[in-house]
Amino acid sequence: MEFKLSKEFIEQIEGLIAEQNERELLEVLKDIHFADIAELMNELRGSEAGYIFKILDSEVSSEILLELDEEVREKILNNLSAKEIAEELDEMDTDDAVDIISELPEEMKDEVISELEDFEHAKDIVELLRYDENTAGGLMAKELVKVNENWNILTCVVEMRKQAEHVSRVHSIYVVDDEDRLKGRLSLKDLLTSSTTTHIKDVYIPKVDFVKVDTKDTEVARIMQKYDLEAIPVVDETGRLVGRITIDDIVDVIKEEADRDYQMAAGISQDVEADDSIWELTKARLPWLILALTGSFIAVKVSSGFGDAMDKFPTLFFFTPLIAAMAGNVGVQSSAIIVQGLANNSITGSLWRRLAKEMLLSLFNSLILAAILLFGTHFLLDLDYSVAAxxxxxxxxxxxxxxxIGTFIPITLNKYGVDPALATGPFITTSNDIFGILIYFTIAKYILGF
Amino acid sequence: MEFKLSKEFIEQIEGLIAEQNERELLEVLKDIHFADIAELMNELRGSEAGYIFKILDSEVSSEILLELDEEVREKILNNLSAKEIAEELDEMDTDDAVDIISELPEEMKDEVISELEDFEHAKDIVELLRYDENTAGGLMAKELVKVNENWNILTCVVEMRKQAEHVSRVHSIYVVDDEDRLKGRLSLKDLLTSSTTTHIKDVYIPKVDFVKVDTKDTEVARIMQKYDLEAIPVVDETGRLVGRITIDDIVDVIKEEADRDYQMAAGISQDVEADDSIWELTKARLPWLILALTGSFIAVKVSSGFGDAMDKFPTLFFFTPLIAAMAGNVGVQSSAIIVQGLANNSITGSLWRRLAKEMLLSLFNSLILAAILLFGTHFLLDLDYSVAAxxxxxxxxxxxxxxxIGTFIPITLNKYGVDPALATGPFITTSNDIFGILIYFTIAKYILGF
Structure with a gap:
């Protein structure tokens, strides 16, 4: 069933665009999912993508707009008037419309909003724009199905039919009081299996998970995962039901969080992709490399401080990269486990106990490694016993x-509200290089007495 | 609204367990979500957790069982008879029941299955047990709502009421023909807004995304994300509807995949957590450290091969850790971007174009870094010009x-069906160390002529 974007297909489409063969194009695209059309458009030149966009029905094009790569979307939006953009937004759910508006230049925003046809929709969008995008308010949509606790099942079904017109997916039916305050939820099962005259009051489930508008998005993700929720209602400060967040938005939050931690660990500081421009990639990568270079340079200074020992113990200097590398590897292992544990909220208990455990673990591992190393050097390098020791x-x-260090730093950063993922990647490797080399030569100086 | 597990609360519960105060315990736990009770039980001793488990109603305990840490669950299951386990499974959805059975010892499995009360449920579980756990078949559940294309809306609602008894969440209503072959789906909206005498045939949506039983779980995750699906039907080789996968199972797949890639990049080869035993952590970490040690040892051998130059150019040897570290950092950056791109399916186009781009990027970055380095050495270290060059x-x-290397290896591994994430972390760092040091001294030998 799955669509595969082939080179031949792209060429066929490019040909049709060159011929301006609108009818044939629409015929070819008719049976293709909008996510696949978006994938196709991401591969085309801006003007070609724009052509396809314009000939498509706004019901389809609005869906495509949401799936496009940001750069392609920007190009297309730049070629649309405020009225045309508003037409696209009229087709979208409020949360998606807000995402698109947020990407527009300041001066365009108000113009687009004033062109929205459906006033209720416009009002909802304006409300959502007020919230910080990394909070529940920034994630939620206004489209939901709610019923009053004083209604009966029949009224409920009638009202739901009306509301369902605006809601593409019904997740939960929320129950509110006359003041619109969230009271609970009605299960679809109860709706289907209760008699039509039953009052909502008597069948609704008063226990319902919810978040506040200012709850952080990662916290919303954690709650929805923990309690296995597919949608969660959002209430304002007074307890009124103001929106709902669905699991597909949360999937994006989870994915972004994981991607970000991974990139941090690899020394990439912005959300970049392999297809971004060299300039974007440089901005994300160079700062970390400069940091690493500076740190390594300090390590060079440290080891050159022990340069006098080079005559008597040259072998020591062959081993500095090994010591530095092992310090880096162990540090990254330790910090990665902590960072992941913090992200999953599974780091509890005292810092000291954790450090003690980590110390025991690395003592155990390093003893084994030291034994392997000494065994290897004995057979492969002619080393003095004191140097080997x-x-x-x-x-x-x-x-x-x-x-x-790999355990302590992320926990401490997290305690003071700094992203612990900072303590992975180049940062931890480089500081471990410096400490490692310093300790190495200090021990050497003490044992070998140079 | 959120529950926070406090030390005081744990102590209160431990006290009540010690007193065997069943009534008070049930009173305290009554209003706590099962996911929170599971969190509490994870912190208790095995016997205490077992006590709580036994006094709870099986409707609650079966939910808790699914949320517990694996070790705690194992302890609890060990203390239950086959009949008691079967009672828990009878309360679960088929996919969850299968997950639990898979964790049981071989000899226990059949016994538990034979004790299941509901024969239909048992049959479904036995069927699901046949599929590989990393495929759509291994993820899917048998609980779904399906209607025949030949029914009308009224029959449909009546039948759905029956089916809904066994289905905790209705995602989609699938439409099948008389042979049970998947034909399409019926939207809840259409169900609510069509007249009761309308035939399903006339209102159902014939386009429906689906996967086959043998589709890989990560592929299912990709499809569901791309097409924004909250549930996807699974068909067998003949096109018959055999199950459905919901987005919450996919969230786990996405999370596991991201965690695994992250751990690989950090040189951790198994799914471990900070709270695992020192032995478990050693098994996950030591092999990579041994690999890194071996690689670094080769690098030591390489640099000692150029040991003759030490008398004349001692500074060269201070700089080996810097060269090795920068090679490692750049390699990890490159491979991380590729691995992430492969995971998101956004790596398209030719390998050569990608390598050319990466080369340009790193040429650009390394020129800047070399300039910084030379500037730094000029002021901070007294270097000969030829050595600096x-x-x-x-x-x-x-x-x-x-x-x-960081670009080529993951793409090539992926092409031959090996997990590209292998090419991140210690593996890439270590091989870059060796190549880096070799190239460094070769260039030095050529320029400085030792």
Whole structure:
């Protein structure tokens, strides 16, 4: 059943656009899902994508608009008048419309809003625009089905039919009082299985999970996952039902959060994709590289401070990259587990117990590694026993310290409200390089006495 | 509204368990969501958690069972008879029941299945057990609402009322023919807004997305995200409707995939959490460290091969960790972007164009970094011009090579069906270390002529 975007298909479409063969184009695109048309348009030149967009029905084009890559969407919106954009927005759910409006230039926003045909829709959009985009208010949509606790099932069904016209997917039927305050929910099952004269008051479920408009989006995601919810109602400060968030919006939040943590760990500071411009990619990557370079340069200064030992113990200097690399690897392992644990809210208990455990773990691991290393050097490199002992002891000390740093920093950052994911990737690797090399030579100096 | 698990609360519960005060315990737990009770039980000792489990109603306990940490669940199941486990499973949806059965010891499985009370339920569970857990068949549940295309709306509502008894959440109403082959779906809206005598045939939507039983779970996740689906029907080889997958199961798949990629990048090879035992954590971490150690040891061998240059150009050896670190950082950046792009299916186009772009990008970045480095060394270290030039040229060459490796390896692994995430973390860092150091000294040898 699945659509695969082939080179041949793209060429066929490009040909039809060149011929301005509108009828044939519409015929080809008729049976293709809007998400697939969006994928196709992302591959076309701006003017070609714009042509397709204009010939499509606004019911389809509004869906496509939401699926396009941001750059392509921007190009298309730039070629539309405020009235044309408003027509697209009239087809969308309020939360989607708000996402599109937020991307428009300031001066365009008001103009587009004033062109919206449906006044209720416009009012809802204006309300949603007020909320911070990373809160429940910024995620929610106004489209929902609600019934008054004083109605009976029959009134309820009649009212729901009206409301359902504006709601593409009915998740839950929310029950409110006369003041619009959220009281609970009505299950579809109860609706289908109760007699028509039953009062809502007598069948609704008074327990309902909800979030407030100012709850953070990641917190909403956590709650919806924990309680296995597919939709959650949003209430304002007075408890009035003002919107609902659905799981598909939350999937995006979860995905974005995971992608962001992953990119941070890899030293990429903005949300970039492989297809972005070299300039965008540089902006995301270069700052971390400069940080890493600076840190490594400090490490160079540290080891050159011990340069006098080079005559007597040259081997020590062959091993600095190994010590630095192991410090980096252990540090990243430790911090990654903590960062992931913090993201999943599973880091509880005292910091000291956690550090003690991490210390034990890395002591255990580093002993094994030191044994392997000494065994290897014994057969593959001709090393003095005291130098070998130095390297072994240094490896153990450096690994323990690196794992403690990798545990301590993310927990501490998180405690002070800083994103713990900062403490992964180049940052932790580089600081571990510096400490590692410093400890290594200090131990060497002490044991070998140079 | 949200429940926070406090130390005081845990102590209160432990006290009540010690007193065996069943009535008071049930009173306290009555208003707490089962996901929160599970969270509480995860913090208690096994015997305490078992006590709570036994006093709870099986409708609640079966939900709790699904939310518990695996170790806690295992302890509780070990203390239950086959008949008691079967009672819990009778309360669950088929997909959840299958997840629990899969965790049981072989000999227990058949016994539990034979104790299931509802024969239809048992038959469904046995069928689901046959599918690989990483396919659509392994994810799907048998609970769904389906109607025959030949019915009218009224029959439909009557039949749905019956079916809804067994289905906790109605997502979509699927339409099948007399052979049970999937024909399309009926929207809730159409159901609510059509007259009762209308035939399903005349109102159903013939276009419906579906997957086959053997579609991979990550592919199902991709399709459901792309087409914004909250549920997707699953058909067998003959097109018969055999189950449905809901978005909450997919959220788990997405989360697991992202977590796994992140852990791979950090050099953690199994799904571990900060709270796992030192032994579990060692199994996940040590193999990567051994790999990294081996790689670094090779790098040591490489640099010691150029040991003769140490007398004349000692500074070169201070810089090896810097060169190795930068190669590692760039390689991880490149591979992370590719791995993420592959996971999101956004890596298209030719490999060569991608490599060319990556080369341009890292040439650009490395020129800037080399300039910074030379500027820094000029003021902070007293370097010979030819040595400085060597280090600058080596930095540029090493960074370009590292970024090409970081791009090439994941794409190639993916092409041959190997998980590209393997090419992140210690693997890429270590191989870049070796190549980096080799290139560095080769360039130095050529320029400085030792």
């Amino acid at each position: 130095t390297i072994g002891i240094a490896l153990i000390s450096v690994m323990i310290l690196a794992s403690l | 060597t280090i600058g040229i080596a930095l540029i060459s090493v960074m370009i090579l590292a970024s090409l």
